Amino acid sequence: MRYNSQSEYFKTKYGVRLQKLVVDAGFTCPNRDGTKGRGGCTYCDNNAFHPNYSTPDKSIGRQLDEGIEFHRGRYRRAGGYLAYFQPYSNTYAPLEKLRELYGQALAHPEVKGLVIGTRPDCVDAAKLDYLASLAKEHIVIVEYGIESCYDATLQHINRGHSWEDAVWAVEMTAGRGIATGAHFIFGLPGESREMMMAAADKINTLKIDSVKFHQLQIIKGTKMEEEFALYPERFETFTLEGYIDFFVDFLERLRPDLVIERFAGEVPPRFVNSTPWGLVRNAELNRMLEERLESRETFQGRLYGAKN
Numbered sequence: 001m002r003y004n005s006q007s008e009y010f011k012t013k014y015g016v017r018l019q020k021l022v023v024d025a026g027f028t029c030p031n032r033d034g035t036k037g038r039g040g041c042t043y044c045d046n047n048a049f050h051p052n053y054s055t056p057d058k059s060i061g062r063q064l065d066e067g068i069e070f071h072r073g074r075y076r077r078a079g080g081y082l083a084y085f086q087p088y089s090n091t092y093a094p095l096e097k098l099r100e101l102y103g104q105a106l107a108h109p110e111v112k113g114l115v116i117g118t119r120p121d122c123v124d125a126a127k128l129d130y131l132a133s134l135a136k137e138h139i140v141i142v143e144y145g146i147e148s149c150y151d152a153t154l155q156h157i158n159r160g161h162s163w164e165d166a167v168w169a170v171e172m173t174a175g176r177g178i179a180t181g182a183h184f185i186f187g188l189p190g191e192s193r194e195m196m197m198a199a200a201d202k203i204n205t206l207k208i209d210s211v212k213f214h215q216l217q218i219i220k221g222t223k224m225e226e227e228f229a230l231y232p233e234r235f236e237t238f239t240l241e242g243y244i245d246f247f248v249d250f251l252e253r254l255r256p257d258l259v260i261e262r263f264a265g266e267v268p269p270r271f272v273n274s275t276p277w278g279l280v281r282n283a284e285l286n287r288m289l290e291e292r293l294e295s296r297e298t299f300q301g302r303l304y305g306a307k308n
Contacts, residue, residue, distance in 0.1 A: 001288065001290075002262055002290065002293040002294065002298070002299040002300065003251055003260055003293065003299065003300035004256070004257070004258060004259045004300060005260060005286070006210065006259055006260065006261045006262070007212070009210075009259045013270070014079075014080070014112075014117075014139070015079070015186060016078075016079025016080055017021070017077050017078050017079050017080075018078070018080050018081065018082055019038060019071050019078035019080075019081050019082070019299050020081070020082050020084035020115055021063070021064050021067035021068065021071065021081050021082065021083055021111075022051055022053075022054040022063075022066075022067065022084050022086045023054060023060055023063050023076075023083050023084060023085050023086070023105060024054045024055055024056045024063065024086070024087045025056065025065065025085055025090065025101045026056035026086075027087065027088040027089055027090050027092050027093065028088050028092065028227075029088050029089045029092060029119065029122075030089070030092060030119070030121065030160060031158060031160035032088075036044065036121075037068070037158060037160055039157055039158065039223065040158065041147075041157050041158050041159060042156075042157045042222060042224040043188075043216065043218075043219065043222055043223075043224040044219070044222065044226065045219045045220075045221060045222055045223070046226045047128075051067070051070065051072055053066040053067050054067065054087070056084075056099055056274060059085070059104075060101065060104040060105050060108075060303075061107075061108060064081070064083060064105065064108045064110075064111060064226075065108075067081075068081060068110060076081060076124075078114040079104070080110065080111075081110050081111050081112065082107075082111065082112060082113050082114065082115050082141075083105035083106070083108070083111050083113075083114050083115070083195050084114075084115040084117070085101075085102075085105075085114065085115070085116045085117060085230070086115075086117045087117075089117075089118045089119045089122045089282055089295065090116050090117050090118050090141075091116060091118040091123050091127055092118065092119070092122040095126055095130060096229060098127065098130065099130065099210065102114055102116075102134065104132070106138060112138065112139055113138040113139025113140055113141070114134070114138065114139070114140050114141070115141045115143060116131070116141070116142050116185075117143045117145065118142065118143070118144060119144065119145055119159075119160075119161060119170050120144050120146065120161050120165040120168065120169035120170070121160065121161040121165050121169070122165040123142075123169055123172070123173070124301070125172070128172055128173055128178070129180055130178070131173075131176070132176040132177060135177060135178050135179070135302040137174075139179075140178055140179065140211075140239070141178075141179040141180070141181060141210070142173050142178055142179070142181070143180075143181040143182070143183060143212070144166060144169055144170060144173075144180070144181070144182050144183065145183045145255065146163075146166045146182045146183060146184060147159060147183065147184055147185050148184065148185065148188055148191065148199075149150075149163055149184075149199040149202040149203065150163070150191065150195065150199075151163055152190065153188050153189075153190055153191055156188075156189060156190060156222075157189070157224070157291065159190060164203075166182070166206075168208065168223070170182065170208055171205050171207055173255075174205075174207035174209075175193070176209070177212070179209050180207065180208045180209055180210075181208055181210040181211060181212065181259075181261065182206060182208045182210075182211050182212070182269070183211060183212040183213075183217050184203070184211065184212070184213050185214060186212075186213060186215050186216065186233060186243075186246070187215055187216030187232040187237060187238065188216055189227060189231070189235050189268050190230075190234055190303065191225075191236065193246065194234060196236070197246075197250060197253070198251065199300075200250055200253040200254050201253070203254065203255075203258075204253075204254065204255045204304065208258065209258070209259060210258065210259035210260070210261050211228050211254075211258050211259070211260060211261065212260075212261040212262050213247070213250075213260075213262065213263050213264070214263070214264050214265030215238055215243055215264055215265065216235070217265060217267045217272055218272060218273060218274075219267065219272060220270050220271055220272060220273060224304065225273070237276075239276070239277075240277040240278075240280065240288075242293050243255040243264065243277075244288050244289060245284075245292065247264075247289065248289070248292050248296060251261055251293075251298075251299075251300045251301075251308075252298055252299075252300070252301070252302045252303040252304075253301075253303050253304060254300055254301060254304065255302025255304055256299075256300050256304055257301075258300075260300070262282065263289060264273055264282070266281060266282055266286050268302065285293055
């Protein structure tokens with residue numbers, strides 16, 4: 001392949017396809033509960049980002065069982081599963097609570113490890129030391145929602161943390177030998193395409209193993225929906241073809257060793273006011289990306305380190 005896809009990375013490193021099973025353990029976020037703010041990030045409705053089998057009223061074991069049944073119908077080649085603690089900030093609790101929740105997931109006989117989605121300001125030395133101890137016997141991946149490299153954007157969307165916070169968290173995590181990932185959004189208000197493209201240089205400096213990207217999608221009922229209606233000029237939007245070309249340009253500048261978990265997102269149509277790309281699924285997006293890379297005879301990292 002012309003870029004480092006997560007599926008190929010897992011097969012190469014672990015010998016099997018690993019499927020993530022989303023777990024909702026009932027966490028919240030510091031910018032929702034009043035610690036740093038209320039209302040959460042302006043673009044966010046977590047219900048739009050995780051499947052129906054994953055609800056906090058069910059035990060972790062039941063969520064995993066139902067997730068396995070769900071994915072066995074869609075992804076029959078899975079050779080193992082990872083419990084993906086995804087909704088909200090999944091280290092935002094006392095350490096003893098984390099031990100209990102993660103322990104329940106790891107006790108499942110078909111779960112080989114954990115993927116923990118969280119924020120840069122929701123970890124500390126004790127929590128990371130615990131995760132490092134788990135990583136000696138299990139797969140453990142910590143994914144940080146960073147979303148933007150620019151502090152002005154982070155403040156505008158009510159993230160409640162800075163780029164410096166993100167760099168610190170990544171360094172503390174990776175320094176303990178824990179696999180570390182990051183997540184970014186293209187199209188946040190106030191960011192031009194030139195700013196988004198320049199973010200590649202900042203991302204390249206992070207000590208991360210993997211990275212997720214997706215295009216901004218305007219979710220019903222969010223503050224960002226209100227902002228988009230009032231000030232559409234603040235937003236850079238992409239056609240499907242335009243986004244594929246943009247991401248190829250971005251991928252050329254990205255560090256060649258980074259694993260690309262995904263480059264676009266899909267939200268169920270009921271959560272958005274419009275679907276400008278139609279109902280295209282991730283498999284089709286991946287095919288389009290591979291074809292565009294081939295037609296342009298390019299690949300991830302082709303321009304990495306090149307002087308302008």
